[in-house]
Amino acid sequence: MKRGVLPPLVALAMLVATVPALAYLKLGTRIGSTTANLRWTNQPVRYFITDRGTTGVTSQQFQNAITASFAVWDAVEDADLSVNLTGLTQANPTTGDSMTVLGYQNRPDLDRVLGATNFIIDTTTGEILESDIFFNSSFPWSTDPAGVTGRHDVESIAVHEIGHLLGLGHSALGETEMIAGGRRVLGAESVMFPIAFAAGSIHDRTLKEDDIAGITDIYPSMQSRRTRGSISGKVTKDGAGVLGAHVVAFNTRTGAMVGGFSLNNEGGFTIAGLEPGTYTLRTEPLDDADVSSFFDSSLNIDVNFGVRFHDRVVVVAPGSGTRDVEVKVTPK
Amino acid sequence: MKNAAKLFLISIVVLTLPAIAGAQVYSGGDAPRRGSFEAAGGGMFAPGFDMGSMTAELTRSTPTETFDLFTSDSEVSEFPGAFIRLGYYLSESVSVEGGFRYARPTLSVRLSGDAESAPDVTADETVSHYLFEGSALWHLRDLSFASGSAIPYLSGGAGYLRELHEGNQLVETGQEYHALAGVNFWLGAGKHRFGLRFEGGLSARKKGFDPDDSLRMQPIVFGGVSYLF
Numbered sequence: 001m002k003r004g005v006l007p008p009l010v011a012l013a014m015l016v017a018t019v020p021a022l023a024y025l026k027l028g029t030r031i032g033s034t035t036a037n038l039r040w041t042n043q044p045v046r047y048f049i050t051d052r053g054t055t056g057v058t059s060q061q062f063q064n065a066i067t068a069s070f071a072v073w074d075a076v077e078d079a080d081l082s083v084n085l086t087g088l089t090q091a092n093p094t095t096g097d098s099m100t101v102l103g104y105q106n107r108p109d110l111d112r113v114l115g116a117t118n119f120i121i122d123t124t125t126g127e128i129l130e131s132d133i134f135f136n137s138s139f140p141w142s143t144d145p146a147g148v149t150g151r152h153d154v155e156s157i158a159v160h161e162i163g164h165l166l167g168l169g170h171s172a173l174g175e176t177e178m179i180a181g182g183r184r185v186l187g188a189e190s191v192m193f194p195i196a197f198a199a200g201s202i203h204d205r206t207l208k209e210d211d212i213a214g215i216t217d218i219y220p221s222m223q224s225r226r227t228r229g230s231i232s233g234k235v236t237k238d239g240a241g242v243l244g245a246h247v248v249a250f251n252t253r254t255g256a257m258v259g260g261f262s263l264n265n266e267g268g269f270t271i272a273g274l275e276p277g278t279y280t281l282r283t284e285p286l287d288d289a290d291v292s293s294f295f296d297s298s299l300n301i302d303v304n305f306g307v308r309f310h311d312r313v314v315v316v317a318p319g320s321g322t323r324d325v326e327v328k329v330t331p332k
Numbered sequence: 333m334k335n336a337a338k339l340f341l342i343s344i345v346v347l348t349l350p351a352i353a354g355a356q357v358y359s360g361g362d363a364p365r366r367g368s369f370e371a372a373g374g375g376m377f378a379p380g381f382d383m384g385s386m387t388a389e390l391t392r393s394t395p396t397e398t399f400d401l402f403t404s405d406s407e408v409s410e411f412p413g414a415f416i417r418l419g420y421y422l423s424e425s426v427s428v429e430g431g432f433r434y435a436r437p438t439l440s441v442r443l444s445g446d447a448e449s450a451p452d453v454t455a456d457e458t459v460s461h462y463l464f465e466g467s468a469l470w471h472l473r474d475l476s477f478a479s480g481s482a483i484p485y486l487s488g489g490a491g492y493l494r495e496l497h498e499g500n501q502l503v504e505t506g507q508e509y510h511a512l513a514g515v516n517f518w519l520g521a522g523k524h525r526f527g528l529r530f531e532g533g534l535s536a537r538k539k540g541f542d543p544d545d546s547l548r549m550q551p552i553v554f555g556g557v558s559y560l561f
Contacts, residue, residue, distance in 0.1 A: 175390060175399060175447060187390025187399025197393045208391075252404055252441050253543045255386045276502055278541075280404060280441055280455050282388075284448065307450035309402075309443045313457035317501030 036126030038119065038167040039218050044082035045166070050103025051088040054137040057154060061143040063088065066102050069158035072207060073166060078216040078224035078273075081166070093132035095120060100130055100165070102158070104137040114139055114196065115157050117164040131165040133158070140199070149200040156196070156204035163192050163211060167218045169294065170194040172246045173210050173259040176288045183289065189257050194293040209256035213273030220273075229274050229316040233325030234267040235283055237305050241267030242329060244294075244301030246286050249279040252313070261286075261294070276318045281310035283327050305329040364427070364471070364560055370419040372529050374556015376433060378411040381550065383439075383542060402446040408541070409438040411461060415554060425471050433463040433491075439541060457498045459541055463508055465491030471516075478517065487512040487531065495540040506539030509547070516558060527558040 049066050053059040070083045093101040095118045107113065113136050120130040135141070135157065142151035174188030176195060185195050188203075190210035197203055207215075216224050235245040245262040249271045260271035285303035286294060295301055308329045314322055364370065383406035389398040413435025421427040439459050444452040467489030476483045491508035514531025532553040542548055 173390070175401070185393065187392045187401075189390045201393050203391050203393070250388050250404065252386060252406055255388060257388060257401075278439070278441075278457070278497065278502075280443055282402065282443075282446075282450065284450075307446060307448040309446075309450055309453040309455065311453050311455050313439060313441055313455045313498075315457065315497040315499050315502045317497075317499065320501055322499065 037218060038121055038126050038128050040166065041125075041127045044084035045100065046084050046086045047100040047102060048086050048089040048091065050092060050101060051090060052104055054104045054135075054141055056151060057141045057143055059088075062104070062154060065143045065154040066158055069155050069162050069205075072159050072205065073162055073215060076207065076212050076215050078212070078221050078228060079219040080221040080224075081215065081219040093118075093134040095130065095132055098130060100132060102133040102161075103135070105134040106137045107134070108138040110136055111138075114152055115161050117161045119165075128165075128167065133161045133165060142200075145202075147200045147202040152196075152199045153202045153205070156191075156202055159204055159207070160191050160196070163215070166215060168192050168211070168214050170289070171210050171214070171259055172261070172286055172288060172294065173208075173248065173257060174288055190259070194289045209251075209254075209275075210258045213258040213271070216273035224273070226319045227276070228272070229276055229318060230270055230272040230321040231274065231279065231281070231314050231316060231325060232268070232270040232321055232323050233327065235262040235269060235327045235329060236267050237302070237329050237331060241265050242302045242305065243267065243299065244286050244291070244303070245269070245305070245327075245329065246284050247271065247327065248282045248284075249274060249314070249316075250282060251275065252278045252280060270321075272321075274316045276316050279314045279316060281314060281325070281327055283308050283310070283329055304332055306332050364421045364424065366421055366423050368421040368523075368560055370421070370427065370429070370558050370560050371417070372419070372429075372431075372556055372558040373416040374414070374529065374554060376411070376413045376415050376435070376552060376554045378435075378535060378550045378552040380407060380409045380411070380437065381548060382407050384544070400445070400447065402450070403444055405442040405444070407440050407442075408459070409440065411435040411437045411550075411552075413461065415556065417465075417467075419469065425473060427469045427471065428467070429469065430464075430466045433461070433465065435461040437461055439497075459498070460496040460500070461540075462494040462496070463491045464494070465489055465508065465510070467510070467512075481518045481521075482515050483518070484513065484515045485531075487514060487533075493537060493540045497541070504539065504541050506537060506542070508535060508537045510535045510552070512552075512554075514554070518560070524559070524561045527560065528556075529558045530555050 049063050053062050074083050093103045115135045118132045140151040142148040143154050147153050171190035171192040173190040174193040175186040176183040189208050191204045235242040247269050248259045250257050260269050262269040284307040291301050310327045385405045387403050388401040415433045417429045417431030419427045419429030438456050440456040442454045467487045469485050469487045472484045488511045493506035493508050495504050512531045512533030516527050516529050518527040535550045535552040536547040538547050
């Protein structure tokens with residue numbers, strides 16, 4: 001659960017409970033042999049904002065940026081989601097006070113962490129009971145509408161962290177290159193990509209289709225159940241299932257991309273929350289961020305295969321799922 | 333006596349019509365004429381078309397730049413198919429008809445230029461193309477040939493397009509407009525008779541599986557048999 005820039009900085013979601021990212025962009029918790037997605041069942045999601053700014057950002061500017069970031073997710077029409085700013089608080093974003101708080105904390109010890117999201121969850125149901133987000137005030141911040149070079153945009157980082165707060169894990173919809181000391185983002189098409197753009201970028205103020213599909217999948221509205229669809233199937237290599245393959249559905253009409261992962265030893269994957277249309281599938285190994293940004297380190301994620309396109313157009317109809325798509329990959 | 337007179341008059345009409353047709357315009361004996369029906373069916377063909385390119389783009393830090401992950405080029409194959417129509421003659425020169433076309437074109441998407449060197453692939457699916465159409469026909473009897481048995485006509489009309497992707501769950505609808513020129517070769521001269529029918533022209537489609545919102549013009553040809561009754 002990492003976010004980095006050049007030099008790599010990390011927005012780390014430190015999870016209080018053991019909640020491995022086991023769905024394509026959803027957080028989940030193991031209950032016996034099944035996985036429950038993390039979600040807020042009591043809505044609106046009520047949150048507080050710490051009444052404190054930092055260098056370059058007043059308390060009021062911080063509040064405005066956080067409110068705007070929640071509004072970005074709240075505005076997704078197909079997601080049955082509501083949020084509510086309960087008020088300002090002097091409390092810090094610490095876990096266990098029964099308050100969901102977003103605020104600054106000075107953590108110079110976390111020299112690669114821009115922000116982090118913590119949870120308290122009901123491990124029997126996956127219900128999120130409390131979540132807190134801190135922004136590391138040891139970094140330079142800005143709320144300038146156009147962004148400021150060298151300063152991290154509060155709203156962009158907040159939109160990403162709030163995505164976690166709502167139950168989303170990381171998306172792998174991005175490309176990076178290795179540089180001295182870490183990775184550099186070449187491009188990303190999801191706010192939930194674990195590595196952030198360079199300081200000063202405001203790209204992540206705006207959700208991409210991958211983010212919208214994810215939040216719609218977790219909080220589907222009655223309408224989206226009728227209007228959106230899914231693709232499911234399996235990724236295989238030499239006849240055996242591939243665990244942890246990144247599968248991207250590309251809408252041939254709009255160019256929108258939504259990613260998912262094969263999540264079991266049979267290579268099974270599901271990409272939900274898709275707009276109806278025709279899609280092609282691109283499958284790649286998880287090599288553009290640390291595997292630990294997505295999966296529990298105990299899992300044996302297969303990265304030994306080449307990038308591959310599926311040779312059939314996959315059709316997504318409203319309110320239904322296209323199943324049994326088999327994507328065959330070959331060893332590198 | 334009266335019956336005998338009737339028989340005589342009818343004989344005259346029948347015997348003289350061929351002469352009139354030969355000298356002026358073939359009027360088809362008892363048909364086609366107002367009130368006649370024409371059933372037709374056969375094959376059709378329309379060429380495929382390019383549906384454009386789309387690039388899978390990732391956003392870069394720099395606001396105006398993108399990172400191109402790969403490119404897709406979509407096209408639809410030829411439309412070999414079948415049609416059936418039923419027409420009604422409002423007069424000797426004008427008829428209206430309704431019909432149905434069916435074809436199974438292939439939608440292909442060429443995926444290439446992958447940033448991580450994925451092998452190029454052409455992904456495809458077969459689409460079921462249904463068109464419910466209505467037309468008005470103007471039969472150009474003055475231009476008939478082959479001893480009057482071949483009657484050219486002009487046709488224009490519109491249709492409702494319904495296209496189903498594989499799995500028959502995703503339906504896309506649209507409109508179709510056509511302007512055609514054709515000829516009927518009537519085999520025989522009876523009220524009930526068969527004929528051959530050929531036509532071609534332009535078909536303009538909008539929407540359906542085509543992402544283009546504008547009218548897309550396609551040449552189209554038909555060939556088949558007719559039955560007049």
